[in-house]
Amino acid sequence: MSELAKVTRLALRGMIxxxxxxxxxxxxxxxxxxxxxxxxxxxxxxxxxxxxxxxMSPDELLLMVPxxxxxxxxxxLSKALVNDHVLIADVSDxxxxxxxxxxxxxxxxxxxxxVDLHKDSFDIGEIRRTRMAQVAAAFWRDETGFxxxxxxxxxxxxxxxxxxxxxxxxxxxxGGR
Amino acid sequence: MLILTCPxxxxxxxxxxxxxxxxxxxxxFGPGSSEDEFEGYLFVRENPKGVHFERxxxxxxxxxxxxxxxxxxxxxxxxxxxxxxxxPPQDIKDAISAKRPNWRWRDFS
Numbered sequence: 001m002s003e004l005a006k007v008t009r010l011a012l013r014g015m016i017x018x019x020x021x022x023x024x025x026x027x028x029x030x031x032x033x034x035x036x037x038x039x040x041x042x043x044x045x046x047x048x049x050x051x052x053x054x055x056m057s058p059d060e061l062l063l064m065v066p067x068x069x070x071x072x073x074x075x076x077l078s079k080a081l082v083n084d085h086v087l088i089a090d091v092s093d094x095x096x097x098x099x100x101x102x103x104x105x106x107x108x109x110x111x112x113x114x115v116d117l118h119k120d121s122f123d124i125g126e127i128r129r130t131r132m133a134q135v136a137a138a139f140w141r142d143e144t145g146f147x148x149x150x151x152x153x154x155x156x157x158x159x160x161x162x163x164x165x166x167x168x169x170x171x172x173x174x175g176g177r
Numbered sequence: 178m179l180i181l182t183c184p185x186x187x188x189x190x191x192x193x194x195x196x197x198x199x200x201x202x203x204x205x206f207g208p209g210s211s212e213d214e215f216e217g218y219l220f221v222r223e224n225p226k227g228v229h230f231e232r233x234x235x236x237x238x239x240x241x242x243x244x245x246x247x248x249x250x251x252x253x254x255x256x257x258x259x260x261x262x263x264x265p266p267q268d269i270k271d272a273i274s275a276k277r278p279n280w281r282w283r284d285f286s
Contacts, residue, residue: 043186057239058185114191131194131237 005102005145007162009155013049014070015095016063017056018077020086030080034073035063045127045140049147054127054140067092096155100162101145109139109146111165133161181233184257185241198232201244202264202283226250228273228280230265233257246273 020027028039037047039061045054052064065073070090077088100108106117112133115122122128122141129138135157137150150158179192188194200222206214223229229249234242244262246255246269255276256269264285273280280286 043188057241060239114193116189128188129238136237 003102003166004104005100005108005166007108007159007166008099008101009159010097010099010147012067012092013095013097014065014067014073015090015092015149016065016070016074016077017089017091018061018063018086019059020081020084022059022061024084026084027081027086030077031061031063033080034077035065043126043128045125054138056127056129056138062091094152095149096152096158098148098150098158098162099145100139100148100166105145106141108162108165109148112161113137113139132158179247179252179254181243181245181247181254181257183235183238183241184243184259185235186239188235188238190235190238194235194237196234196236198234198242201230201232201260202285223283225282228255228277228282230282230285232260248277 018031022028022031022039031037031039031053035047035053036051037053040046040053040055042058043055045052047053047064049064050066054062054064056062063073070092074088074090081088109115109132110117113128113130115128115130124141124143127138127140129136131137132148132150135150135154137148137158139146139148148158148162180189181192181195182189203218206218210218227248227250229247231245231247232242233245234240242260243257244260244265245257246265247253248255253276255272258266258269270285
């Protein structure tokens with residue numbers, strides 16, 4: 001059976017949940033200093049896997065940093081924002097990361113998520129938190145495919161789900177070519 | 178399929194991405210209230226054929242609660258708005274009036 005895209009599970013990535021007033025100048029400065037990436041606009045993701053920031057909700061960001069640097073970055077952030085009402089939590093071990101790669105990668109996700117994945121509606125630089133079959137997940141697009149994150153407790157389910165969705169022939173609205 | 182636009186993140190969210198939270202704009206009556214008020218708060222709900230106001234949570238997305246004005250008969254959505262309010266904003270009321278003149282829902286019209 002042919003495959004629409006290649007699904008691989010990636011190594012754990014350093015991830016920090018940040019909650020607080022993300023519009024404050026002091027918070028923006030501290031996040032930029034910690035990750036090298038700017039606080040993104042609504043539904044956007046900035047930076048790269050070694051220093052990225054994803055918009056999760058109006059008061060929540062996900063900081064992505066090298067796994068080994070998490071503790072230092074949390075310490076720096078906590079120090080810089082000691083007078084602000086914020087929450088900074090290490091969630092690196094609570095997340096799993098997948099890569100869905102290939103020209104038909106959007107179709108694989110379209111089979112399991114209620115999201116319009118056409119390039120005009122969902123382009124590079126955007127992040128989407130959504131439902132992936134029975135569990136919560138988030139993903140973003142890059143030049144060659146998608147990166148998907150989910151809770152590690154459901155990682156085996158998501159891996160099997162994506163592997164299955166990656167099989168067989170193109171169908172549906174994105175099948176036209 | 179019901180599609181509501183989350184007013185916080187702007188995502189056009191499919192019904193399966195949301196959680197329904199029942200009727201919107203309920204006023205809480207707690208200790209010290211009369212039995213009738215408490216009964217109304219706890220049990221008495223609208224069950225309209227037409228314009229209705231509901232609470233929804235974007236549970237698989239940004240996780241925020243919001244309100245939606247929609248028609249229970251046609252599934253037409255008049256609009257969604259943040260939950261930090263005691264009554265629907267004027268633009269939502271205007272949008273309903275444009276489609277359903279003389280609508281009435283509890284004390285709103």
